[in-house]
Amino acid sequence: MDVERVICMAGGTGDTSYANNSEMQKTAVSNSKHVVEDSIQALYCTSYPECLNIADLGCSSGPNTLLVIGVIIDAIHERCRQLCRPLPEFRVYLNDLPGNDFSTIFRSLAGFYDTLKEEKGLPFGTCFISGVPGSFYRRIFPRNFLDFVHSSYSVHWLSQIPQGLQDEMGESLNKGNIYIAESSPPAVFKAYLEQFQKDFSLFLKLRSEEMTCKGRMVLTLIGRRTEEPCDGWDFLAQALKKMVSEGVIQEAKLDSFDLPYYSPSAKELKDVIAAEGSFTLDRLQITELTSNTNDKKARGQMEAKCYRAVTESMLVNHFGEEIMDDLFEKVAENLEEEEHPSKEEMNHANFTFSMTKKV
Numbered sequence: 432m433d434v435e436r437v438i439c440m441a442g443g444t445g446d447t448s449y450a451n452n453s454e455m456q457k458t459a460v461s462n463s464k465h466v467v468e469d470s471i472q473a474l475y476c477t478s479y480p481e482c483l484n485i486a487d488l489g490c491s492s493g494p495n496t497l498l499v500i501g502v503i504i505d506a507i508h509e510r511c512r513q514l515c516r517p518l519p520e521f522r523v524y525l526n527d528l529p530g531n532d533f534s535t536i537f538r539s540l541a542g543f544y545d546t547l548k549e550e551k552g553l554p555f556g557t558c559f560i561s562g563v564p565g566s567f568y569r570r571i572f573p574r575n576f577l578d579f580v581h582s583s584y585s586v587h588w589l590s591q592i593p594q595g596l597q598d599e600m601g602e603s604l605n606k607g608n609i610y611i612a613e614s615s616p617p618a619v620f621k622a623y624l625e626q627f628q629k630d631f632s633l634f635l636k637l638r639s640e641e642m643t644c645k646g647r648m649v650l651t652l653i654g655r656r657t658e659e660p661c662d663g664w665d666f667l668a669q670a671l672k673k674m675v676s677e678g679v680i681q682e683a684k685l686d687s688f689d690l691p692y693y694s695p696s697a698k699e700l701k702d703v704i705a706a707e708g709s710f711t712l713d714r715l716q717i718t719e720l721t722s723n724t725n726d727k728k729a730r731g732q733m734e735a736k737c738y739r740a741v742t743e744s745m746l747v748n749h750f751g752e753e754i755m756d757d758l759f760e761k762v763a764e765n766l767e768e769e770e771h772p773s774k775e776e777m778n779h780a781n782f783t784f785s786m787t788k789k790v
């Protein structure tokens with residue numbers, strides 16, 4: 432799978448779009464607000480630049496994109512008010528892969544600028560937002576350029592499917608699974624962990640080149656509460672397996688599908704940050720993965736739509752479009768039947784961590 436080409440959240444603003452099905456990610460943004468505010472306070476306590484270069488990496492398209500930018504601008508606004516200093520000029524760069532629906536974001540910018548003016552009193556010409564298509568596993572900004580970097584629910588997407596998921600004969604080691612599962616041999620966990628370590632280390636190195644001295648970064652991703660490998664995406668794997676048993680999907684097709692995703696433990700994250708060496712970890716906040724409703728059916732439906740908006744492009748690329756409705760009906764049924772919180776939700780949490788670039 433050419434991951435850079437194939438990962439793509441459902442665009443537009445329709446019923447199945449990411450824009451309309453990203454409540455879980457919105458909760459993560461809201462929960463990380465205080466970490467962003469504290470990081471901005473710290474950034475803005477010794478130097479007061481006239482302009483701030485801010486990037487959101489893996490911005491996707493929908494309400495969360497500008498929600499995050501609003502949180503960052505509010506935090507700086509408040510800090511300037513406390514210090515009786517004039518506001519800096521905000522230069523905001525929204526990054527995602529080239530297939531992202533940047534047009535929908537651009538169409539919403541006029542409304543966002545109006546809100547900044549009407550609700551926060553920021554005159555036009557204080558904030559300039561632009562799009563930066565490209566993978567964050569490559570250099571996407573000039574050297575010493577960014578003062579603040581934010582990314583939510585994006586860095587757990589890997590740059591490629593881990594190597595080492597097949598034996599010497601090219602046979603899948605992870606048959607019947609699409610990610611690390613109870614039945615996965617240890618080599619599968621090792622392959623995923625090594626790919627994450629390589630990718631996250633590269634991500635930090637590239638950002639350290641792009642960020643200014645003492646620049647700050649806040650990242651949120653889904654992490655693992657334990658050091659042991661634990662299942663993820665089981666509700667999707669089970670639905671695919673059911674379709675194999677119904678003869679709709681060939682077994683070999685399922686065996687050859689693996690998600691380019693990894694949920695690290697806090698120790699794995701800290702170890703990569705320490706080994707890479709460009710950043711000091713200032714804070715790690717861990718919050719529950721919660722969903723707002725106790726109505727099992729509504730929750731199952733909502734979560735299935737959310738997972739569909741995120742994974743459909745990858746699944747269509749491998750299995751074809753025609754099975755998607757049936758597949759996600761099965762996913763919704765699986766999610767409706769799960770206890771709340773599910774085992775998967777209990778084993779995972781939102782990790783938000785703030786870092787400072789070392790001098």
Ligand SMILES: C[S@@+](CC[C@H](N)C(=O)[O-])C[C@H]1O[C@@H](n2cnc3c(N)ncnc32)[C@H](O)[C@@H]1O
Pocket residue numbers: 438439440453456457460488489490491492495496526527528531565566567568582583584585588589590741
């Ligand atoms: C689940 S969405 C999160 C979007 C948004 N930050 C939010 O909180 O709602 C993950 C985003 O990361 C992007 N992404 C994944 N890998 C990427 C990469 N290598 N470079 C840039 N963006 C990437 C995806 O395209 C997707 O839009």
